[in-house]
Amino acid sequence: MNEPEPTSDRCSGDDQAEQSRSNVRDGNVASRLTLVATLMPSAVSIAESNGTVGSGGQRGYSLTTFENLDQRSTDIAKGLLAWGVKPGMRIGMLVPFSASFIELVFALLKTGVVVILIDPGIGRKHLVRCLSDAKPDGFVGIPKAQAIRTVLRRRFPDARWNVTVGKRYCWGGKTLDQIIQLGKGSDVELPMIQRPDPAAIIFTTGSTGPPKGVQYTHGTFHAQIDRIRERYDIHRGSRDLACFPLFGLFDAVMGVTTIIPDMDPTKPAEVNTQRLIDASEDWEFDQAFGSPALWNTVIRWCQQNQVKNPFPHLRRVLSAGAPVPAATMAALRELLDEDAKIYTPYGATEALPIASIESRQVISETGPATAKGKGVCVGNRFEGVQWKVIRVDDGPLDSIDQIEELPQGKIGELMVSGPMVTRQYVVRADQNAMHKVADGDRVWHRMGDVGYLDPQDRFWFCGRKAHRVTKGKKAWYTVPCEAVFNAHPSVYRSALVGRGQPGDQQPVIMVELYPEKQPADEPAQQALIAELQTLAKRNPLTQSIDEIILRQEPLPVDIRHNSKIFRERLAAELQ
Numbered sequence: 001m002n003e004p005e006p007t008s009d010r011c012s013g014d015d016q017a018e019q020s021r022s023n024v025r026d027g028n029v030a031s032r033l034t035l036v037a038t039l040m041p042s043a044v045s046i047a048e049s050n051g052t053v054g055s056g057g058q059r060g061y062s063l064t065t066f067e068n069l070d071q072r073s074t075d076i077a078k079g080l081l082a083w084g085v086k087p088g089m090r091i092g093m094l095v096p097f098s099a100s101f102i103e104l105v106f107a108l109l110k111t112g113v114v115v116i117l118i119d120p121g122i123g124r125k126h127l128v129r130c131l132s133d134a135k136p137d138g139f140v141g142i143p144k145a146q147a148i149r150t151v152l153r154r155r156f157p158d159a160r161w162n163v164t165v166g167k168r169y170c171w172g173g174k175t176l177d178q179i180i181q182l183g184k185g186s187d188v189e190l191p192m193i194q195r196p197d198p199a200a201i202i203f204t205t206g207s208t209g210p211p212k213g214v215q216y217t218h219g220t221f222h223a224q225i226d227r228i229r230e231r232y233d234i235h236r237g238s239r240d241l242a243c244f245p246l247f248g249l250f251d252a253v254m255g256v257t258t259i260i261p262d263m264d265p266t267k268p269a270e271v272n273t274q275r276l277i278d279a280s281e282d283w284e285f286d287q288a289f290g291s292p293a294l295w296n297t298v299i300r301w302c303q304q305n306q307v308k309n310p311f312p313h314l315r316r317v318l319s320a321g322a323p324v325p326a327a328t329m330a331a332l333r334e335l336l337d338e339d340a341k342i343y344t345p346y347g348a349t350e351a352l353p354i355a356s357i358e359s360r361q362v363i364s365e366t367g368p369a370t371a372k373g374k375g376v377c378v379g380n381r382f383e384g385v386q387w388k389v390i391r392v393d394d395g396p397l398d399s400i401d402q403i404e405e406l407p408q409g410k411i412g413e414l415m416v417s418g419p420m421v422t423r424q425y426v427v428r429a430d431q432n433a434m435h436k437v438a439d440g441d442r443v444w445h446r447m448g449d450v451g452y453l454d455p456q457d458r459f460w461f462c463g464r465k466a467h468r469v470t471k472g473k474k475a476w477y478t479v480p481c482e483a484v485f486n487a488h489p490s491v492y493r494s495a496l497v498g499r500g501q502p503g504d505q506q507p508v509i510m511v512e513l514y515p516e517k518q519p520a521d522e523p524a525q526q527a528l529i530a531e532l533q534t535l536a537k538r539n540p541l542t543q544s545i546d547e548i549i550l551r552q553e554p555l556p557v558d559i560r561h562n563s564k565i566f567r568e569r570l571a572a573e574l575q
């Protein structure tokens with residue numbers, strides 16, 4: 001079960017000091033929660049809006065202290081072990097993001113099982129397929145999820161350990177209450193877990209093919225937590241508005257209060273901003289984590305309602321998963337305290353966090369370069385990350401001897417290594433060959449992103465490797481080319497797509513206009529296309545792009561970030 005890990009994944013000096021100071025018993029990432037619970041037992045760990053509103057207009061919250069969270073997750077873990085669940089089994093989580101979700105994930109980690117985590121935002125079809133491919137030994141799920149699991153039971157032949165969070169109907173297994181009772185009455189010991197032991201399988205978004213199941217070890221989580229805490233200077237006692245569910249898990253082990261707002265986390269663009277403002281009044285949160293889609297909605301709402309300072313205590317905004325345009329950053333800054341910082345971490349499910357940039361740099365320096373087609377600067381590396389830009393290759397690269405590292409400034413594909421970089425896919429394991437490069441003890445992960453490094457060792461993202469358009473030796477990259485068209489005032493967003501087979505493609509630009517800028521008739525449409533063609537001709541990056549299509553419908557994007565354009569679908573429309 002213990003795979004070899006690079007030496008850099010071992011405890012850092014700080015970790016060791018913290019571990020010995022606090023008697024953290026093992027390498028289980030959940031042991032950090034136990035440590036926090038001993039340091040600040042009665043502090044609020046999770047405040048979850050419960051949908052009630054008092055006579056004075058205040059919203060009701062269900063509160064969980066760190067001690068409660070630690071104790072209940074231990075009871076559940078012991079109950080699962082007493083029932084017969086074994087470390088190393090794979091258990092799927094089918095509980096929507098909530099205090100209960102956080103508690104259950106810690107419980108499963110304490111049990112030593114491998115938690116299968118899937119963002120429901122990836123859609124029903126992908127969800128069932130991913131879960132089935134992960135071959136779960138059981139599920140922890142709400143009644144609705146267990147009912148669906150029962151109907152689809154042939155897809156999950158090994159799923160025998162099923163816990164229902166709520167009322168159990170005709171399907172087997174136990175209820176969560178029964179598990180807690182079992183745990184309370186049991187003297188079973190929690191297993192000793194080491195950092196290289198597997199902790200979770202987390203799925204990618206599936207922007208470039210079906211989602212892949214990434215194996216996280218406890219060490220991966222430790223590295224993520226340490227790097228995020230250090231770089232963003234996060235301290236115990238902070239209060240985080242968690243609009244991006246998984247961050248609630250990190251908050252708990254950092255001693256940060258998680259405030260779960262009244263919103264559907266799978267639809268961030270539909271957030272009700274007034275409810276976030278209410279949460280700010282109630283909790284004075286100083287940190288918030290959300291996707292760019294969420295911040296866009298917040299900005300628009302505040303502008304329309306002339307709300308000037310919606311979150312007066314907020315000092316740290318983390319916006320992850322996709323680039324945040326300079327204009328969005330500037331608009332968000334307008335709403336925040338002058339000292340507030342807005343960070344955009346860069347990374348992928350397989351490797352997070354890799355780099356980060358702060359809004360001031362984007363607004364004053366890198367954003368204008370992005371608009372000219374230089375790519376999106378995602379910032380400099382987190383400590384412990386190593387990266388290389390190598391010549392683009394569409395095939396596997398088995399070992400480090402097969403790569404060709406490119407000089408600074410040249411566009412190639414990015415590969416990374418470090419303790420936060422996962423070593424393998426365990427679902428769609430065939431993809432390991434395409435993404436992993438062996439280098440002695442170390443494994444490099446090929447991000448599937450193209451771009452270049454600048455003289456300050458910052459990475460400039462130029463798009464996905466799979467989305468580049470090629471003709472002979474010539475390549476067009478999505479982000480730089482699209483930026484040229486996005487600069488036109490009528491264009492909301494655009495997508496570069498190839499007509500034909502890779503290596504012999506014609507670049508085509510598909511354009512989504514602002515709704516109010518739709519041309520009224522055919523001549524107006526032709527005039528707009530001509531303007532865009534002139535814009536293309538003026539820039540060496542795009543001068544060979546002749547074909548421009550104005551789409552009537554919006555470009556297809558992922559729901560999770562509302563920004564990852566499904567270019568494969570568009571390409572299929574063209575063929």
Ligand SMILES: Nc1ncnc2c1ncn2[C@@H]1O[C@H](COP(=O)(O)OP(=O)(O)OP(=O)(O)O)[C@@H](O)[C@H]1O
Pocket residue numbers: 204205206207208209210211212320321322323324344345346347348349350376378447448449461463464564
């Ligand atoms: N700050 C950022 N700026 C630009 N792009 C980003 C940023 N952060 C993440 N990304 C993009 O998101 C990708 C990682 O996304 P994720 O792990 O959710 O899966 P995916 O790559 O979209 O899906 P799949 O691998 O299944 O195709 C990165 O490789 C990069 O392309």
